[in-house]
Amino acid sequence: MTDQGFGVVRPIPGNGLVAHVGGLLLVCDAAEAVAEDLLGAVRETAASGGDGRALARRVAQVLAAMMGESVACAVAGPVTGGVAVLVSGPAFASVTGSGGEVRLAGRDALTWSDRLVPGPVTRVELRLADTGSAHRLTRLDSGVIVGGGVECDPSEAGEALPHARPAAEPAAQPAHHGQHAAEPSAPSAQSMPSMPSMPSMPSAPTPAPMPPVPEQPRHAEPAPPGPAQVPDWGPPPAEPGPPPMERPAHAMDAPPAPPYPLGPGPANPYQQQGWNSEPMPAVPGPMSGPAPVMTPHEDVETARANGIGGDPIDGRNDSFEYELLGPGASGGPSHTAPDLLPSAPEPDSRPLVYGVDCKNDHFNDPRVPYCAVCGIALVQRTLVPYKGPRPPLGVLLLDDGMTLRLDTDYLLGRDPERAPEVAEGSVRPAKVTSPDGSVSRRHLRVALDGWDVNLVDLGSVNGTQIQPPGDQNFYDIPPNEPVTIMPGTTVRIGVSRTMRYESHRNN
Amino acid sequence: MEGIADYEFVRSLGEGNHGEFYLARKPERLPVEAEFVAVKVLTEGTGADAFRRATRELKAFAAVRSPYLVTLYDAGRHGGVFYYSMEYLPGGSLSRPAEPVPRDRALRAVACAAHAAQALHEEGIVHRDINPGNVLLTETGGKLSDLGLSQVLTPGATVTGMGGIGSVEFVDPALLQGDRPTPAGDVWSLGATLHWAASGTGLYGELPVHDPLLTLRKINSIAPSIDTGLEPELAELVGVCIGDVAKRPTARGVADRIYALLS
Numbered sequence: 001m002t003d004q005g006f007g008v009v010r011p012i013p014g015n016g017l018v019a020h021v022g023g024l025l026l027v028c029d030a031a032e033a034v035a036e037d038l039l040g041a042v043r044e045t046a047a048s049g050g051d052g053r054a055l056a057r058r059v060a061q062v063l064a065a066m067m068g069e070s071v072a073c074a075v076a077g078p079v080t081g082g083v084a085v086l087v088s089g090p091a092f093a094s095v096t097g098s099g100g101e102v103r104l105a106g107r108d109a110l111t112w113s114d115r116l117v118p119g120p121v122t123r124v125e126l127r128l129a130d131t132g133s134a135h136r137l138t139r140l141d142s143g144v145i146v147g148g149g150v151e152c153d154p155s156e157a158g159e160a161l162p163h164a165r166p167a168a169e170p171a172a173q174p175a176h177h178g179q180h181a182a183e184p185s186a187p188s189a190q191s192m193p194s195m196p197s198m199p200s201m202p203s204a205p206t207p208a209p210m211p212p213v214p215e216q217p218r219h220a221e222p223a224p225p226g227p228a229q230v231p232d233w234g235p236p237p238a239e240p241g242p243p244p245m246e247r248p249a250h251a252m253d254a255p256p257a258p259p260y261p262l263g264p265g266p267a268n269p270y271q272q273q274g275w276n277s278e279p280m281p282a283v284p285g286p287m288s289g290p291a292p293v294m295t296p297h298e299d300v301e302t303a304r305a306n307g308i309g310g311d312p313i314d315g316r317n318d319s320f321e322y323e324l325l326g327p328g329a330s331g332g333p334s335h336t337a338p339d340l341l342p343s344a345p346e347p348d349s350r351p352l353v354y355g356v357d358c359k360n361d362h363f364n365d366p367r368v369p370y371c372a373v374c375g376i377a378l379v380q381r382t383l384v385p386y387k388g389p390r391p392p393l394g395v396l397l398l399d400d401g402m403t404l405r406l407d408t409d410y411l412l413g414r415d416p417e418r419a420p421e422v423a424e425g426s427v428r429p430a431k432v433t434s435p436d437g438s439v440s441r442r443h444l445r446v447a448l449d450g451w452d453v454n455l456v457d458l459g460s461v462n463g464t465q466i467q468p469p470g471d472q473n474f475y476d477i478p479p480n481e482p483v484t485i486m487p488g489t490t491v492r493i494g495v496s497r498t499m500r501y502e503s504h505r506n507n
Numbered sequence: 508m509e510g511i512a513d514y515e516f517v518r519s520l521g522e523g524n525h526g527e528f529y530l531a532r533k534p535e536r537l538p539v540e541a542e543f544v545a546v547k548v549l550t551e552g553t554g555a556d557a558f559r560r561a562t563r564e565l566k567a568f569a570a571v572r573s574p575y576l577v578t579l580y581d582a583g584r585h586g587g588v589f590y591y592s593m594e595y596l597p598g599g600s601l602s603r604p605a606e607p608v609p610r611d612r613a614l615r616a617v618a619c620a621a622h623a624a625q626a627l628h629e630e631g632i633v634h635r636d637i638n639p640g641n642v643l644l645t646e647t648g649g650k651l652s653d654l655g656l657s658q659v660l661t662p663g664a665t666v667t668g669m670g671g672i673g674s675v676e677f678v679d680p681a682l683l684q685g686d687r688p689t690p691a692g693d694v695w696s697l698g699a700t701l702h703w704a705a706s707g708t709g710l711y712g713e714l715p716v717h718d719p720l721l722t723l724r725k726i727n728s729i730a731p732s733i734d735t736g737l738e739p740e741l742a743e744l745v746g747v748c749i750g751d752v753a754k755r756p757t758a759r760g761v762a763d764r765i766y767a768l769l770s
Contacts, residue, residue, distance in 0.1 A: 048586035320512040322583025323562050324538070325569035325591070395683065397723045401675070403683060417556065500720060502727055 006078075007154035009141070010134035012127055014148010016072065020140045022046025024055050027091065027126040027149050028073035033441065033461075037062045038073055039144060040415075045077070049319040052077025052084030056114050063088050063112055065437030072106065074126035074149075082119040085126075088112035096123040125151045350389035350407065353450050363388045365451035372503075393453055394487060394503025396446065404430055406446070406453060406503070412493060413443040413458075438462040438494030447482060453501055454482035455491065462494040512585045514546050514592065521603055521640075530595060537580050537592075544580055545595040547653065548588060558584045561656050564632075565591055568654045573626035575619040577643060577652040593652065598644035600652070601704055608644060613704040614765055616642050616649025621697050621762035623651035628690040628758055635688045637696035638677035639703050675726055676709045681752070683727060694755045698748020699731070701765065705741050706734040710749065740768055 009020050016029030019042055026042045028035055041058040044050075050058070055077040063071055072089035087093045087106040094103045097117040104113045127149025134151045355363045358371035358378055366385045370377055393406040404410055409427040411419050416429035419442050432439050440460035447454045457464040457479045465474040469488030477483045485491070487503040508527075510516050513534040520528035526549035533544045562582045569579040582591035599605040601613055608616075620642045627634055634654055641653045675683065679695035682688060699710050710731035715721040731749055733742050744764050747756060756764070 044587065050586070320583050320585030322512060322581045323566070324581045325562075325565050325579040392686065397720055399720050401720075401723065403675075403723065405687075498720075500724075502724070 006076075006124055006152040008139050009150050009152040010136075010138050011140045011145060011147040012131050012134045012149035012151055014128055014131040015146065016128045016148055017144060018140065018147035018150055019144040020142050020150065021144070022142075024052070024075065024077040025124070025126055025150055025152070026059075026073070026075045027128060027147070028071065029091075029128050030071045030073060034062070034071055036441075037065075038071075038075075042075065050077075052079045053116070056084050056086040059086055060112065060114070072128050074104075074106070074128075076124055076126055079116060083117050083121045083124060084114065085117060085124075086112055086114040087126075090129040092125075092127050092129075094123070094125045095121060097121045121154055123151075123153055125149065127151075350391075351448075352387045353390040354385040355388055355390075355451070356383035356385050363391055367451070390448075390451070393448060393451065394501060396491075396499050397502055398432065398499040399497060402430070402432075404428075404446075406448060406501075409448055410446040411442060411444075411458075412439075412446065413441050413460075414439045415441040432493055432497055434494055434496045436494075436496055439497055440494070443493055444491075449482070449484075452484045453503075454484050456480060456482050460494065464494075465492040466490070467492070508548065511546065511548055511588060511590050512583050514544070514590075516546070517543065520545060526590075531592070539578075539580060539594075541594065543595045544592045546590055546592045548590045549656075555584075558589055561589060561591075564654060564656065567630070567632055568627070571626050571630045571632065573623050575623035575648070575650050576626060577650045596643045596645060596650065598646075600644065601639035601642040601649070601700070603640065604644055610705065611769060612644070612648075614701070614769055616644055617697065617701045617704050618762045618765035618769075619645075619648040620651040620700065621758045621765065624690075624693050624697060624758035625762065628693065633688040633690055634693050634696075635682075636674065636678075637693055637700055638674040639700055640674060642700060642704075675723060676711050676714060677703075679749075680726060680731075683723065689752075690758065691752045691755050694758055694761060695749050697758060697761050698745045701741070701748070701761070702733060702737070702745045705745075706737050708734055738768075744768070 006020075006023070006025060009025065011018050014029075016027060017035050017039070019026040019039055021039075021042050022045075024042050024046050026038060028038050030038065038059060041062050042055060045055040045058055048054075052075075055075055059073070059075050063073070070089040072091045074085070074087045074091040074093045076083055076085040076093065076095070078084075082097055083095055085093045085095055085102075085104060087104045088109070088111070089106045091106045092104065094101055095115075095117040096102075097119050099118060101123075102115055102117050104115055106112055131148030134149075140147075140150065354366060356366045356378060358364055358374060358376050360371070360374050360376065362371050362373035364371055364373075364378060366383065369379050372391075390407075395406060396404040396410070398404070409421075410430045411422055411427045412430050412432045413419075414431065414433050414437075416422055416431060419427070419429070421427040422429045427445070432443070438461070440458070440462070442458050443460040444464050445456040445458055447456055455464060455466065455477060457477050459479040463479075464477050466477055466483065466485060467474045467490040469486055474490075474492055485501050487501055489501045491499050491501070493499065508516060508529070510531070513536070514529075514531040515534075517530040517532065520530050522528070526547050529546045529548065531544055531546045533539065533541050537544070565579055565582045568576070577596070578594040580592040580594070582589070584590070597605060601608070601616055620637060624634055624637060632654075634651065636653060636656075637651065641651060643650045643652050677696045677699040679686075679692040681695075682692050686692070702708075702710055710733065711726055711729060712732075714725060733745050733749075735742075737745070744761070747754060748761060
């Protein structure tokens, strides 16, 4: 439930980081890598429509991976009927809900403390140690800043609402019925009218007293009645919206929009700010054909993709994106290999290296005595090396069975995808994770140089070790320095992951 | 796991090469007539780029018309987890049939899979993951399922981690050693699958499948060998499928020869 905001969020000055993303709050003071992970957890939760509970779970995973190192952090996010809060290390939280004020201090806990505070919640404060107090006129509607905490009053609403907000919520709208996104270009596939854009919003109940609905569709709380969808967001009218109109039967399945779980009163248009705080791209990605409408924020290569996720999803109330594949979803193959991605991101041009041909025309490393392909002796031949396209140098076999073809460089780590060299296409990402968190985000580069396979530890936290063939011992490799490995070398990445370089070459 | 996206899972159907299959109720939005669908949920999280690549591959697969290809319905991403759905065939697969499969029927299913592979090859698509778990059984024969997405999800990967390492014994060793996927590689897999369907054993004998590294080492270090108990014609067909690339039959050739043996 990121749709409900915390009302006005006021940053408290300090030296940590404060984030307000997709209606979720984070305050932390930690090493940059950890802070990055925590921010990632918040962003991922926000993008996948997770609520405060999901946020707490993900943050707990980040903290668990720290293996006992104390991290000052506090997070809060709305859940149905209240607020979930988690605190760790020298940080504090105070949430005032229906049962009065609940205070949590991360120091009191061995690991971290968390709590569900039943609403309506009238005040949320997260702070680090040694902070000042919030200035009355400051606010953090969305974003990440340096600070020491946040203070918010969910009941304090919208006087300073961002009026300039675009009328259409392109990303959020189609999700009205349920979690999924309708695809405008394939109406027959959906038979879902674009109801949310209709000002008359038949399904919107009055925001008046109504128990929270537990299984609410995520982006679907559009709906303070009618006028709230209009760019000029006046407060919702006291009267309920227009009488329901007829609509497709299955639309009835959508549970009624719940009231704002956080807000004490019905009329709190500011609440809508929550889903707006991480703007969704209006054009859902570069897909042609039926487009996934719930395109997540660019930034969100999710925590699962980063390997810090992994909690079982039940998230029936999370958003998702999909594309129809079957007949009728799109045209033939010609329509489906679209302009979007510069298609196969694979550079098909193999680098040229000096080598020699064996008698059977297999291209070889000039240093080896036998042909790598057919095994024939190369020594008797008088060979003149020439430049030719380099064949694959073998494979890396990871202990979970992943097999990487060594025809280009790789970046191994828990989150290799967004590294600049990966983005520019010169290096392939290979995600390697470990339950103990000992693999760094960008841990190790496998760099091919001529006929050699080199390893470069990228200054990883837990380092990289190699066990050369025929040797019982593992040896640390220095960071940021290429080390050539021979086929048969076992490589330990971090603490618990291993891989082996296999090749019929260079043996 | 109880569901993903708007799919409500009924039960697990077992593991695939890099994910798990579930039987699920068809959500209303899908424009197909079926009560149930099979949903494959990938074990590893998937970034936006990998999702797009995979979706593109699946769309290309879905656009190929063949009565012997499993129909795909949709592909999606939910909370960073990639899934795709397809027609549900209650007969199960060659490796996990719903009921014991007579040998003739198993061979016929492999022939159907070969036809399906041919259809893919004609559209320039390599399946990359033909194995008994992907040959699904129908009343009249079989259907080929589940395009191998390892390469797509992790560019450069010939086998993704997590989940059944077992199927590497059906992968052309050239691929494991770094060659790019080709139709001939699919034919190798058809040969191995045929061998498995006919003899009940793999080309490498027992594999230490609990240890992926050992399994891959074994496969990389020993040559595949054909069960001596196999009829000469079948043994010969398997032999050409896994033999010299230049002499391998096409997928259609494999299908025709299996049919010839059956009649």
